[in-house]
Amino acid sequence: MWWFWMFTSLCWLYPGVADGGNVLVFPVDGSHWINMKVLIEELHSHGHQVSVVRSSDSWYIKETSPFYTTITLDMASGFDEDFLTAFVTELLNIQRGERSIWKRIKLEMEQIQAGFEMNEKSVEMIEMIMENKELIQSFQDAQYDLVLTDPVMPIGAIIAHYLKVPLVFNVRWTSHGEGHFAIAPSPLSYCPVVGSELTDKMSFSERVLNVFLFSFIQFQLSYFIEPSFDGLVKKYLGPEMNYLSMFQAADLWLMRVDFVFEFPRPTMPNVIYMGGFQCKPAKPLPEHLEEFMQSSGEHGVIIMSLGTLIGELPHELSVEIASAFAKLPQKVIWRYKGERPATLGNNTLLVEWMPQNDLLGHPKTRAFVAHGGTNGVQEAMYHGVPIVGLPLIFDQRDNLLRIEVRGAGKIMDVFTINEGIFYEGVQAVLTEPSYRENMQRLSRLHRDKPIAPLDNALFWIEFVMRHKGAAHLRTQSYRMPWYSYHSVDVMLFLAAVVLTVMVTIFISLKCLCSVCLKKKTKND
Amino acid sequence: MWWFWMFTSLCWLYPGVADGGNVLVFPVDGSHWINMKVLIEELHSHGHQVSVVRSSDSWYIKETSPFYTTITLDMASGFDEDFLTAFVTELLNIQRGERSIWKRIKLEMEQIQAGFEMNEKSVEMIEMIMENKELIQSFQDAQYDLVLTDPVMPIGAIIAHYLKVPLVFNVRWTSHGEGHFAIAPSPLSYCPVVGSELTDKMSFSERVLNVFLFSFIQFQLSYFIEPSFDGLVKKYLGPEMNYLSMFQAADLWLMRVDFVFEFPRPTMPNVIYMGGFQCKPAKPLPEHLEEFMQSSGEHGVIIMSLGTLIGELPHELSVEIASAFAKLPQKVIWRYKGERPATLGNNTLLVEWMPQNDLLGHPKTRAFVAHGGTNGVQEAMYHGVPIVGLPLIFDQRDNLLRIEVRGAGKIMDVFTINEGIFYEGVQAVLTEPSYRENMQRLSRLHRDKPIAPLDNALFWIEFVMRHKGAAHLRTQSYRMPWYSYHSVDVMLFLAAVVLTVMVTIFISLKCLCSVCLKKKTKND
Structure with missing residues (x-):
């Protein structure tokens, strides 16, 4: 009867239920919703319960759907399609018309202003949600297995960490630029900053430009974006978390690219590539x-x-x-x-x-x-x-x-x-x-992939639900201060040791010489 | 008849033949052969022709097999199991016996000596193979689709690049230590050097040790290993290749770990994890x-x-x-x-x-x-x-x-x-x-993986055969000198610019001041 033993003894191998998971989705409105919807529909078809948080003014995210239930919040989504459409129209008019440099600058300033306003709205949204005790309690009561969010907006990540629920990103961008820049080592010699219009093969001057643009993004981050969010992050998630480490602490990054499209670059074990997950064979036309x-x-x-x-x-x-x-x-x-x-x-x-x-x-x-x-x-x-x-x-x-x-x-x-x-x-x-x-x-x-990108994405979302996270795929890097991460402290220590040794040798030699000289003078 | 159009027009999607590929294997003798054999048997079962290069003195790699044909070379394999067995026995005897520090040092020196001898044998092997015109011609005539090798020995990589045939590694170690250290960014703050007995969570003193051990390995590489091979690499593969870039130019790294076993760390798009590929369900016992x-x-x-x-x-x-x-x-x-x-x-x-x-x-x-x-x-x-x-x-x-x-x-x-x-x-x-x-x-x-490790490894080996390489997964890093890769040149340039600007401002201000002062003195 050894097979009976085998059967009963191997029950521990069953990795637990993945069907019927309970997923909370914090989407980003606008075109980002289009691809989040693909994941949601697939989650639904796998038997999972999906709750989507939406703003009452959302036009893209419908209030009723056969695929998900909604939690509608009485606040603005922060996504202003009319502004963007007007911006593009105006840009085209200026550039194809009089090409006035002043009008162009004015327009760009308006866009930057809109960016700041979006940031402010995002901060307001976080405060409104986190201070809404009833809402937070309802999140807690729902006992979600997973938070799925697009990290362009930080609220989903904050909620997930606050509720201590596994966190999965549907991602291409974060405030740190292209998603990889927030999580993987990104040598600026062959990883172009997005917006630079550079490739992975750069001349010297292009590499200078890339470093310059990267520094500019870092400057923006350090002086404008991080200060608006860091206080909130520390208030709700504790003093050891900050705006960057909050993103880095996600369980999984479902990246909306693959390396046929994106230039090859360093990556991380918890980055899953699902580029083209929304693509499907053509259906017959009308x-x-x-x-x-x-x-x-x-x-x-x-x-x-x-x-x-x-x-x-x-x-x-x-x-x-x-x-x-x-x-x-x-x-x-x-x-x-x-x-x-x-x-x-x-x-x-x-x-x-x-x-x-x-x-x-x-x-x-x-x-x-x-x-x-x-x-x-x-x-x-x-x-x-x-x-x-x-x-x-x-x-x-x-x-x-x-x-x-x-x-x-x-x-x-x-x-x-x-x-x-x-x-x-x-x-x-x-x-x-x-x-x-x-x-x-x-x-x-x-x-030509061993598993279709959408199936792969679903496998890993369910993996995180089955195992209540994917901590084993997450590096220790996000727990370190920057000087430890880059071994700056170690280098300074080693330099100090070398210096001390050299100075000691130098002083000893000097003493020895002076003693010898004195002796010699005395003897003379 | 649109479906007929569709059928005929979509023929380009067929990615070409992968069955019946022609694979040349340069294995490493000893225990490394055990896992290479698993891949070879799987390749055979997928209908591929496998030729294995072996030394005439090989005990592990049999001359005849139903799974592969052999190319037997009249040279020593460089793998000396008797030496290793004797080493382990002697080590145990010393350490459990008198614990003589001198005997231990002598033994360790013998091991280091054996390492150097293995290197010399490897150099000899490369020369013997590369200068054997008949053998090289036979390799060329065979029109291999792929070279599969364990990069502990460099000969397979040299042959692949020389024949311009796609190159796949079955790897955990290279001369650069653990395989990742040769190809992916490896922050020493949380990537322990193997042999260090450290984990990914290190204290300050452990990080100092890790940096020290890494530097020691780099020293060994720069002064002992690379010089023995660099000349050969340049002679046979051209001046733009060196010992490290030759490895980095492989199409695929089939790594014999996964991130359940290995500590999570940065990786690369062309690293495929097949840890546990040799594991299978238990068969009934005798x-x-x-x-x-x-x-x-x-x-x-x-x-x-x-x-x-x-x-x-x-x-x-x-x-x-x-x-x-x-x-x-x-x-x-x-x-x-x-x-x-x-x-x-x-x-x-x-x-x-x-x-x-x-x-x-x-x-x-x-x-x-x-x-x-x-x-x-x-x-x-x-x-x-x-x-x-x-x-x-x-x-x-x-x-x-x-x-x-x-x-x-x-x-x-x-x-x-x-x-x-x-x-x-x-x-x-x-x-x-x-x-x-x-x-x-x-x-x-x-x-809990979307595809079994061995199936995944086979998929990617066949992928490389189908597409004649996987250049799109390989980063540009290996084409760069170290100072460009680390942006040292860019940093020096930017520092020079900043310095020039500051000096210019300083001199201008000084001139201005002296002019003003003179004027004032004159007026006084």
Whole structure:
């Protein structure tokens, strides 16, 4: 009966229940919600209970959903889409119009001001939530197994540590820049700061720029961001925690990139790469779109979308783009708001909304004209469609740069393009086979994984629930003061030892010499 | 017919043939071969052709095998098991006998001497192979898809780079110490140097020791090891390669640890963790062993093995251990060579060989008395059996330390134990439930992976074959001189700029002051 013994004795191997976990989600509103929703729907389909905290003014995060229940707070989300849309429109108008340097500076100052205001709102939100005893009690009563949050906003991390519940990030950015910079060693010689528009191959002057920009971010952090939050962190989480270590103490970082897209760099055991987790095979198109695609014949179709933040393009820019498209033998589907450009060709279909993933996965699609948002770029990579990039703000140029340096796309300057330049750019991507071949190579690398990114993400979320955290994957680094972490104290100690030894030897020799000399003088 | 279009258009997604790859293996002889063989058998079962390079004097690597073909070279393997066995026996005799410090120093010097000789043999081997035009031509003709090697010896890496064939390491050690130290940033504040017997939580004095030991290894490398190989590397691979960058340029590092066993630390995108890849569920035991196990009743069985390197234990030590075992209610299976100790109890079975994995996986097994070799420790962890450690040389104490600090085992000093001390140590591990519970917790964490370690290793080996390398996972760091990598040049430049600006301001102010003063004096 040894098998009976074996069966009963090996029960300890059962790692505990993961189904039916109880997950609290603190999302970031706006486009970040789009990818958080993918994780939430997957959690729901795995039988987990998901509660989402939302602001009463949230437009993206619906109050009712079959996938999650909501905890609606009577406060502003801090996400102001109207401001961003107005900013982009104004930026385009200035840069394509009079190019007034003063107006540009004024606009940028407004954006910085908006950043500060967002920070203030975030501080207010933390105080409002943490001081709401009833709410905190309800969080405690709910006995969550996990807090899932996007660390662009710190509130989720604060709540998780306060409740002593395992913490998982759905992350690409923190206040410290690209997520890795907050957790992994990041040699500035080949890890470009995002916003620098640099790659992992840098010349000397580019490395100087990278160090300079990094120092600037650190300066901003130390003098503006950390001081606003550090007090709150210490108040609610204890004096040994600070704004940075609070992030570093997360159990898992589900990073929204992979190393086909991102430049290879040092990483950490608790960073799980789920880049492209939102990508999926194309579904069949609605009949009218499928007909339009097929009507393109051997030339195929170009897809164009500049994302949700662009309200209307300046009319003269639309005219230039439309007339460039009109000269192409391809057909074009253009996600477009605003007045119809007079130069629009018969080959171009304007739509208010498009099933972007299904269009990108269609075999007739030849190129994607895009602004460079992470979702669109990853979808194009997944489907192997080369990109003509028209970046505007945020990380868009950096995202597109990662495609361009691999020869899978071309970045154009939206502030200076005209019909001719745009036509030539699109033509190049369409006719030089290397663009398509390179993007298809990236796609093959990206898809060739032992486990699909979304399944991997879910596995690790459930792992954290099963084992009540993942402390064994977290390094000791975040418990150390910076001088210990960098062994500065050890170096100073060793230098002091060497110095003491040298001084002792020097003094001894000097004494010896003077004694000898004295003796000699005496003898003389 | 859009689906037909889709089918024909998506052929580029097929990532190419991985079955039937042609793999060249440069193994390291001795115990390292045991785990390389696991990979080779798995490669064979996946339909790949494996050629193994062996020395004519190799005892471990058989000339004929159903799993691989051999390329036998008429040269010494550089692996001298007899020397190691004699070393361990002598070490035990000295330390348990007269404890003569001079004999110990003499013995250690002999070991260092043996290390230098092994280096010399390795240099000779490289020259002999690289100058054997016929052999090199045969390598070239074979058109290998991959070179798989253990980087303890550099010859495999040299051949791979010379043939321009993708290179995969089955690795835990390089000349630079633990494998990570050669490729990933390794802050000495929480990454202990192996041999230091330190953990990732270090006091100030321990951090000083760690920096000191690291510097010592670097000194050895710079003055003894690198100079012997650098010339050869440059001669055969070109002037831009050196001994370190040759390793760093490998496509993939299949690391024989995971972060349940190893302390969490920074890592790299091209490091794949396959710790425990050799572990498998227990098979039923031979009848006489199963009967012996069952006869132990509720008390269970202790398994003892000190690995292959120990010929015979000093007789008095065997007597102490045997009489300690005799006092236990448990039964004992002891892998033992040499004279039968007179104190041996009826409960103890001496065997010359044992099916270690099957015994460790048996539900009656209560503890494992082991020397701390990687294989045994990982097997015990896999099966959740707590360890009583008797480390002797190499990494054994460090391996056991990783178990001890997690509360899953106890290290004893083999040089000083006697019956009483050993009995108490074993008793503690048997009776304090925390040892077993902690090891079972480690086992649960270790087994809970999205893909089994061996399958993962095979996936990535085949990935490298499919895509002809994994350059996209390799950082730019290995192409940089150390001063660029650490941004020393940038720092010096920035310091120079700051200094120049300050000096300019100072001189300007001085001139201004003197002009003002002169004017004032004139006016006065």
